[in-house]
Amino acid sequence: MPLDTKDKVAHLLRRAGFAARPEEIExxxxxxxxxxxxxxxxxxxxxxxxxPLPNAPAQNGIPPNTSYLDLTTQQYFSVxxxxxxxxxxxxxxxxxxxxxxLQEKMVLFWHGLFATSGADLDLRHMYLQNEHFRxxxxxxxxxxxxxxxxxxxPVGNFRNILExxxxxxxxxxYLDNFLNVKLNADVGSNExxxxxxxxxxxxxxxxxxxxxxxxxxxxxxxxxxxxxxxxVLFERDDRLIRQFFFNSSAHDFGPYRVLNRSFSGDGRQxxxxxxxxxxxxxxxxxxxxxxxxxxxxxxxxxxxxxxVINDLADTFDxxxxxxxxxxxAMLRRIFTPGNPTSEAFYSDKAFKAHIKSPTxxxxxTFRLLRPTGLANSQLVTQVVLGLRTFSGMIQMxxxxxxxxxxxGWKEGLDWINTSFNLARCNFANTMATLVQxxxxxxxxxSLLQANGLLTNGQLAPAERVVDFFTTLLLxxxxxxxTRQTLINYMNAPGGSTDMINMKVRGxxxxxxxxxxxxxx
Amino acid sequence: MNKTTRREFIKKSGxxxxxxxxxxxxxxxxxNMAASGALTxxxxxxxxxxxxxVVQLEGGNDGLNTVVPRGGSLRSLYEQYxxxxxxxxxxxxxxxxxxxxxxxxxxxxxxxxxxxxxxxxKVGVIQSVGYPNxxxxxxxxxxxxxxxxxxxxxxxxxxxxxxDLAEPSNTNPLIAAAxxxxxxxxxxxxxxxxxxxxxxxxxxxQTDTRYPADAxxxxxxxxxxxQEGAPLRVLVEQIRRTNLDAFASQxxxxxGRARYDDGTYPQPPPTYNQANPLAxxxxxxxxxxxxxxxxxxxxxxxGGFDTHEGQATANKPLEGFHALLLGWVxxxxxxxxxxxxxxxxxxxxLLMTWSEFGRKAPENGNYGTDxxxxxxxxVIGNSVKGGVFGEHPSLRKSDLYPDTDAMKHTIDFxxxxxxxxxxxxxxxxxxxxxxxxxxxxxx
Numbered sequence: 013m014p015l016d017t018k019d020k021v022a023h024l025l026r027r028a029g030f031a032a033r034p035e036e037i038e039x040x041x042x043x044x045x046x047x048x049x050x051x052x053x054x055x056x057x058x059x060x061x062x063x064p065l066p067n068a069p070a071q072n073g074i075p076p077n078t079s080y081l082d083l084t085t086q087q088y089f090s091v092x093x094x095x096x097x098x099x100x101x102x103x104x105x106x107x108x109x110x111x112x113x114l115q116e117k118m119v120l121f122w123h124g125l126f127a128t129s130g131a132d133l134d135l136r137h138m139y140l141q142n143e144h145f146r147x148x149x150x151x152x153x154x155x156x157x158x159x160x161x162x163x164x165x166p167v168g169n170f171r172n173i174l175e176x177x178x179x180x181x182x183x184x185x186y187l188d189n190f191l192n193v194k195l196n197a198d199v200g201s202n203e204x205x206x207x208x209x210x211x212x213x214x215x216x217x218x219x220x221x222x223x224x225x226x227x228x229x230x231x232x233x234x235x236x237x238x239x240x241x242x243x244v245l246f247e248r249d250d251r252l253i254r255q256f257f258f259n260s261s262a263h264d265f266g267p268y269r270v271l272n273r274s275f276s277g278d279g280r281q282x283x284x285x286x287x288x289x290x291x292x293x294x295x296x297x298x299x300x301x302x303x304x305x306x307x308x309x310x311x312x313x314x315x316x317x318x319x320v321i322n323d324l325a326d327t328f329d330x331x332x333x334x335x336x337x338x339x340x341a342m343l344r345r346i347f348t349p350g351n352p353t354s355e356a357f358y359s360d361k362a363f364k365a366h367i368k369s370p371t372x373x374x375x376x377t378f379r380l381l382r383p384t385g386l387a388n389s390q391l392v393t394q395v396v397l398g399l400r401t402f403s404g405m406i407q408m409x410x411x412x413x414x415x416x417x418x419x420g421w422k423e424g425l426d427w428i429n430t431s432f433n434l435a436r437c438n439f440a441n442t443m444a445t446l447v448q449x450x451x452x453x454x455x456x457x458s459l460l461q462a463n464g465l466l467t468n469g470q471l472a473p474a475e476r477v478v479d480f481f482t483t484l485l486l487x488x489x490x491x492x493x494t495r496q497t498l499i500n501y502m503n504a505p506g507g508s509t510d511m512i513n514m515k516v517r518g519x520x521x522x523x524x525x526x527x528x529x530x531x532x
Numbered sequence: 533m534n535k536t537t538r539r540e541f542i543k544k545s546g547x548x549x550x551x552x553x554x555x556x557x558x559x560x561x562x563x564n565m566a567a568s569g570a571l572t573x574x575x576x577x578x579x580x581x582x583x584x585x586v587v588q589l590e591g592g593n594d595g596l597n598t599v600v601p602r603g604g605s606l607r608s609l610y611e612q613y614x615x616x617x618x619x620x621x622x623x624x625x626x627x628x629x630x631x632x633x634x635x636x637x638x639x640x641x642x643x644x645x646x647x648x649x650x651x652x653x654k655v656g657v658i659q660s661v662g663y664p665n666x667x668x669x670x671x672x673x674x675x676x677x678x679x680x681x682x683x684x685x686x687x688x689x690x691x692x693x694x695x696d697l698a699e700p701s702n703t704n705p706l707i708a709a710a711x712x713x714x715x716x717x718x719x720x721x722x723x724x725x726x727x728x729x730x731x732x733x734x735x736x737x738q739t740d741t742r743y744p745a746d747a748x749x750x751x752x753x754x755x756x757x758x759q760e761g762a763p764l765r766v767l768v769e770q771i772r773r774t775n776l777d778a779f780a781s782q783x784x785x786x787x788g789r790a791r792y793d794d795g796t797y798p799q800p801p802p803t804y805n806q807a808n809p810l811a812x813x814x815x816x817x818x819x820x821x822x823x824x825x826x827x828x829x830x831x832x833x834x835g836g837f838d839t840h841e842g843q844a845t846a847n848k849p850l851e852g853f854h855a856l857l858l859g860w861v862x863x864x865x866x867x868x869x870x871x872x873x874x875x876x877x878x879x880x881x882l883l884m885t886w887s888e889f890g891r892k893a894p895e896n897g898n899y900g901t902d903x904x905x906x907x908x909x910x911v912i913g914n915s916v917k918g919g920v921f922g923e924h925p926s927l928r929k930s931d932l933y934p935d936t937d938a939m940k941h942t943i944d945f946x947x948x949x950x951x952x953x954x955x956x957x958x959x960x961x962x963x964x965x966x967x968x969x970x971x972x973x974x975x
Contacts, residue, residue, distance in 0.1 A: 062544055118572065187840075188840045188841045200898075201896055202898045202900070202902070203840075203896070203898025203903075207668070207669075207903070211669050217669050217909045228935065229668060229935040232668075233935070321950070331912065365764070365765060367767065399925070403734070403746075407730055407734070409713050409714060417670070418670075419670070419671050425767075426715075428728035428771055428774050429728040429774060430725070430728055430729075430781055430782075431713050431728040431730045432728070433774050433775050434736070434737060434778045437738075437754075437775070437778070438734075438738045439738060445742070496785075497753055497756045497757055498753065498757075500753070501750065501752075501753040504746075504752075505744055506743055506746030507743060507744070508745070514740070515746075516745045517740065518739075518740065518743075518746060518749075518750055521739075522750065522752065522753050522757065524553050525754060525757070525775065526757055527758070527767075527768040527769075527771035527772050527775070528768065530770070531767060
């Protein structure tokens with residue numbers, strides 16, 4: 013059954029962003045799908061409302077108003093917990109409050125695709141990387157600043173994204189390329205980054221359609237030579253390293269041979285070769301197919317058809333006009349009605365068939381129910397992350413800045429197991445029953461009042477309360493049986509007359525455990 | 533919740549896991565299962581009270597520095613590849629028996645506990661384990677080990693297939709368990725849901741403690757929401773089924789866990805080093821075993837073996853990250869087996885370690901090693917016929933893979949799986965693995 017306009021708008025808002033609130037759906041329908049896509053994809057037309065990283069707490073001899081980035085290593089370790097908390101809260105808040113949802117969705121995408129972990133790194137490099145993925149950090153200069161039009165992240169030229177990634181400070185440390193120096197005519201001193209560059213970041217072990225291998229072990233070793241001397245600029249004193257450095261004395265100038273192309277020089281040609289590589293007999297680039305597969309998997313569904321992968325690869329290769337290797341063009345292709353890829357995106361197969369990641373689960377909860385405490389309450393941050401309750405993001409399997417390994421999080425059905433599901437159920441309980449709005453709790457009273465469900469202290473009948481919250485949270489009617497189960501719960505005596513805190517919050521808990529709320 | 537109802541519901545709802553992309557091998561497996569009287573097999577696995585504990589060493593353990601050449605020409609070749617930076621001196625090795633080719637070998641010096649178990653003939657060292665055409669990607673190679681399929685892409689794992697085969701009408705939500713938040717692909721099955729247990733203490737379904745009298749209402753509603761109705765999307769059904777299994781397994785687990793230290797067994801339990809992540813995981817495994825919950829298979833893991841740099845501290849080959857990790861493995865297994873002895877279950881437990889690959893023969897230029905292929909694995913338990921099985925991989929340049937300098941395998945990892953399936957779990961290995969493999973006489 014084809015989706016109607018309202019469903020399409022809600023679907024787009026959920027996928028290109030994090031949630032679809034009733035008024036956003038209404039506005040989207042009035043505006044029309046093409047205009048809504050344009051707003052999402054050309055997000056620079058909206059002001060950036062991202063907050064800055066707070067300063068370090070003035071403790072352990074740290075002067076007031078000192079940036080975390082200016083701390084000595086010893087000072088950094090003394091406020092590690094506080095920094096981690098501030099970084100995670102800043103990022104979550106960015107996703108919850110952003111006026112540029114697709115920009116934030118892409119930061120999350122790159123964090124999952126180009127995974128590095130705070131477990132092995134200075135957290136400040138993770139912060140710089142997060143801003144790098146957002147387009148707000150330049151590893152060539154070490155400067156933080158707002159998005160320049162030429163910055164490849166988050167939606168620009170993928171060839172340049174790969175070059176920037178190879179200069180990213182966190183990445184240089186995480187996959188050891190900062191140590192990679194000229195060794196011999198066979199291999200650099202460390203192949204770790206070169207391998208993952210081909211395997212995880214640009215081509216994949218096998219082509220997603222034909223299954224044929226995309227590269228050989230010789231390609232890995234030769235690529236590691238091309239990347240020798242790509243390192244960080246070491247600081248003379250204890251200042252934070254934040255700049256890329258090309259160490260020509262440690263660099264092997266070639267010639268090397270990668271993916272059947274010989275080249276030499278500073279190594280940058282490697283990225284041109286990667287994005288242009290075609291396997292024998294294939295019309296599309298291997299990199300275009302890899303990205304088409306990964307992007308559609310992230311925004312659409314888990315097993316995109318070959319036609320969809322190839323259509324997106326054609327966009328990447330410039331076949332549909334416009335710049336080649338352009339991520340924004342691929343996103344536009346997915347979301348703009350009237351082509352084979354967007355037909356798949358707006359299909360019944362795609363509708364409500366994406367399992368929310370823990371981040372999407374939590375951010376959608378916050379965008380729909382609007383507790384406001386995350387910015388100012390330690391308590392709710394601990395609840396969300398799972399530091400106090402043992403049921404937040406950590407226990408759901410996605411701790412921001414700490415992917416499990418270089419392949420990032422396994423998504424889709426891998427978010428569903430007994431442990432992760434219990435964590436979602438228990439987060440739902442804790443979050444729904446956190447009473448004080450000042451501590452970050454959901455303001456159920458105001459929600460009920462504003463929607464005519466609480467007048468003169470009198471709660472509306474269970475049917476109306478159930479209908480309101482299921483519609484708000486699921487953007488679709490529930491089955492008659494589900495509706496009746498929830499109504500029965502509301503009406504079952506529970507030993508207290510505080511219907512709002514016991515039953516309405518209990519209802520929120522239950523809806524948030526429902527399979528339908530795990531899907532977007 | 534009534535478990536029979538739960539399983540009946542799942543069966544009645546007509547739900548089976550995603551069959552999309554199910555490999556031909558898995559298809560034939562399921563056809564074979566249907567044809568071959570799986571009930572007989574089930575009786576075999578249910579009738580014994582053996583436990584199989586899988587210990588995954590994630591990242592690619594450097595086998596060459598775990599079982600190390602101690603003399604002869606193999607030692608000379610070892611010293612060509614491993615410079616003084618990573619080279620373990622002969623004097624520090626813990627000697628074990630010579631292999632079938634009479635190579636002199638020794639354990640890494642951190643393996644004192646494993647060496648002591650070895651001396652009690654409780655450790656089988658299986659040499660040169662791998663598979664043809666090795667894949668050097670962590671993730672592809674892990675999937676190969678998880679699915680026991682080096683050529684195709686399966687959606688279910690070898691342990692999950694074993695459970696489906698041997699326990700087709702299982703109603704025990706804790707028939708197996710993975711310790712850790714994520715469920716390893718090994719345990720993914722078409723019929724059986726295996727719980728992942730991150731932390732036993734918090735593995736429970738919570739309700740609002742301020743309204744205890746409403747708790748049962750919420751639980752009833754939760755179960756009804758997950759049991760109800762005509763099947764919707766496959767995904768909805770999958771989440772419902774997992775929700776119900778989560779609820780059932782937390783009930784069972786919390787009831788059983790108390791036996792660990794309530795006096796059922798001699799007290800106190802041994803002390804697990806809480807700084808050792810593998811010890812913490814194995815402690816949780818022991819707590820599940822203590823419950824006598826009918827748990828047959830447990831999976832624990834330790835990460836960090838991807839030692840591209842810092843494998844050893846500069847010019848101190850006995851120190852560094854690999855030494856730390858191996859020390860953790862030795863300590864955790866030792867404490868766990870002490871605990872099993874305390875419970876009188878040490879004859880009932882078999883451990884097997886695995887890692888997705890070994891590392892290259894030559895070290896790289898950063899006190900580390902890059903991805904390789906064949907490596908030893910270890911089976912441990914009172915029932916193991918201890919000793920060295922097979923031969924250490926050849927280190928002659930001409931015997932290494934030419935593009936990678938990785939060592940070649942001589943024992944297929946599925947031979948180890950087949951041996952455990954046949955001799956420990958009493959399951960027809962050909963039905964799980966798709967064909968027969970030559971067994972290794974460690975059981």
